[in-house]
Amino acid sequence: MITQDWLTDAVLYIYALSLLFFVSDAASGNRSARKVGTGLLVFVWVLQGVFLLVLLVDRFSVPALTLRDYLFFVSWLLVSASFILNRIVRAELLVLLVNVVGFAVLALNLIERNRQKVELEPWEVARRLLLVHVGLITLAFAVLTITAILGLMYLFLHQRLKAKKWSHVMSRMPSLEWIDQYAYRAGLIGVPLLLLSLSTGTVALLLDGSPAKLLDEKVLFSFAAGALYIFYLIRRLASLDDGTKLAIWNLLGYALLVTGFFVSSLSSFHQML
Structure with a gap:
């Protein structure tokens, strides 16, 4: 396990799997792979959204922020942006690259580290x-x-x-x-x-x-x-x-x-x- 938490590990692995399907589409034009990848990415986005709501509720009464919180929100925003780009333009490679960056940010966010807070x-x-x-x-x-x-x-x-x-x-x-x-x-x-x-x-x-x-x-x-x-x-x-x-x-x-x-x-x- 990467994060010592099976749920967050599952999100990371599903995200990686969705990227593999997007790579298959970008490399060979496999539309079926693109649909599967999009479906997995929607699942990741929903789970991230739930985690984000829990995070916001937890932080609502506490004026503190960690880098992990910040990176998690950035990753969610990038996934959201990839959906918008996928709907308004035909630029599969751009969507893939945005999600690669989003995955990297999420992976960095989920790695265990000391939690210094911004007071x-x-x-x-x-x-x-x-x-x-x-x-x-x-x-x-x-x-x-x-x-x-x-x-x-x-x-x-x-x-x-x-x-x-x-x-x-x-x-x-x-x-x-x-x-x-x-x-x-x-x-x-x-x-x-x-x-x-x-x-x-x-x-x-x-x-x-x-x-x-x-x-x-x-x-x-x-x-x-x-x-x-x-x-x-x-x-x-x-x-x-x-x-x-x-x-x-x-x-x-x-x-x-x-x-x-x-x-x-x-x-x-x-x-x-």
Whole structure:
């Protein structure tokens, strides 16, 4: 067993099995495998939803959050996003990649580790702002993860087309124009969420009388990521760069965001496990 809990282990294994069926569909166009994979993924999504409701009820009266809680919600959001993408666009490989990331996040979440908590500020206004901040940054992270996946797909497809190396996998991918357009649209959603989360977190720190915590490494990396994402959106809107450069700007912004998320810090504001 991975987690010493048969139910959470079952969720992880079913999720992995659903990915195998999606891989079969992406590799050979096996529609039956896609239907089975989708059915298993729906089951995983329902179980995750139940776990999430239990988690929310458990945390409702306790102003504390762990990294495991955060990652669990991100994984659920990515699975939800994959269903939406599967319904509105024909991009099987994108759906598969989103679910691969969602599975990785869930697996990381379920690995046993010490549970250090994020103690929210005692002042009620600051506490509520921090709750809003956590919710917004979680949504932003999920949306920008999809944006980064699209950026990787763009670079891969562009390189293969430039080298004139066609493969069956490429036939399962949307066009470069489609990828660029939807990466931009996802960025238009994710970046404002990121900026709102940073603004609410900043206000909470100021109300708490702790402006020095704005120099925390995670805060600085997050602000740098926000600035780079704004630069990316401006360059995309003004058509100042080609698709390859835009994809690189997109991925650099995500790299800063992820680096800030995992960087070591002694700050009580961002001390997650």
